[in-house]
Amino acid sequence: xxxxxxxxxxxxxxxxxxxxxxxxxxxxxxxxxxxxxxxxxxxxxxxxxxxxxxxxxxxxxxxxxxxxxxxxxxxxxxxxxxxxxxxxxxxxxxxxxxxxxxxxxxxxxxxxxxxxxxxxxxxxxxxxxxxxxxxxxxxxxxxxxxxxxxxxxxxxxxxxxxxxxxxxxxxxxxxxxxxxxxxxxxxxxxxxxxxxxxxxxxxxxxxxxxxxxxxxxxxxxxxxxx
Numbered sequence: 426x427x428x429x430x431x432x433x434x435x436x437x438x439x440x441x442x443x444x445x446x447x448x449x450x451x452x453x454x455x456x457x458x459x460x461x462x463x464x465x466x467x468x469x470x471x472x473x474x475x476x477x478x479x480x481x482x483x484x485x486x487x488x489x490x491x492x493x494x495x496x497x498x499x500x501x502x503x504x505x506x507x508x509x510x511x512x513x514x515x516x517x518x519x520x521x522x523x524x525x526x527x528x529x530x531x532x533x534x535x536x537x538x539x540x541x542x543x544x545x546x547x548x549x550x551x552x553x554x555x556x557x558x559x560x561x562x563x564x565x566x567x568x569x570x571x572x573x574x575x576x577x578x579x580x581x582x583x584x585x586x587x588x589x590x591x592x593x594x595x596x597x598x599x600x601x602x603x604x605x606x607x608x609x610x611x612x613x614x615x616x617x618x619x620x621x622x623x624x625x626x627x628x629x630x631x632x633x634x635x636x637x638x639x640x641x642x643x644x645x646x647x648x649x650x651x
Contacts, residue, residue, distance in 0.1 A: 450629075490545025
């Protein structure tokens with residue numbers, strides 16, 4: 426799961442103006458992957474390349490207790506919520522931020538093989554849709570497009586910026602699916618992942634600066650775009 430992780434960000438921002446900004450929610454959606462690839466750089470968490478590990482990618486995510494266990498993800502969600510609350514003093518925004526962070530583990534549970542844990546123990550979970558690309562691919566594209574369309578319907582503003590964001594997401598996903606597979610784990614993979622998250626997040630902040638929630642229509646929207 427790659428761009429599908431951003432679906433909850435679109436949904437949360439579309440549901441309520443009190444949710445954090447779209448760019449902030451994009452950070453939330455991939456927060457544990459930001460942490461994982463950063464930890465991988467310094468050897469705290471680990472992956473390796475095992476050809477044929479799944480039908481869709483060769484990544485063996487064999488040690489990630491601090492980011493991809495359910496308890497670890499919950500801790501990141503709580504930390505993110507605390508930061509949002511300290512900045513905004515808005516409990517609703519903090520709650521939505523936490524929900525989007527937590528959604529990452531649940532979406533990974535659907536596609537990963539058994540490499541997710543509850544608290545870093547030996548028992549591992551994963552439904553393994555990465556071994557069924559004819560199901561995983563349309564599912565990921567479907568939930569992303571549905572959430573994006575919901576966000577567009579619930580907000581107003583020029584359509585070009587969000588289309589550029591969506592187009593970039595689809596290009597990155599196509600590269601992820603159909604581009605050359607990595608031959609070994611290392612700094613190149615980790616930095617490429619972090620760069621892709623950064624580009625999409627920057628575009629999400631740009632999109633949010635051009636759109637406002639429909640609940641603000643008639644309330645001097647030109648002065649409250651954010």
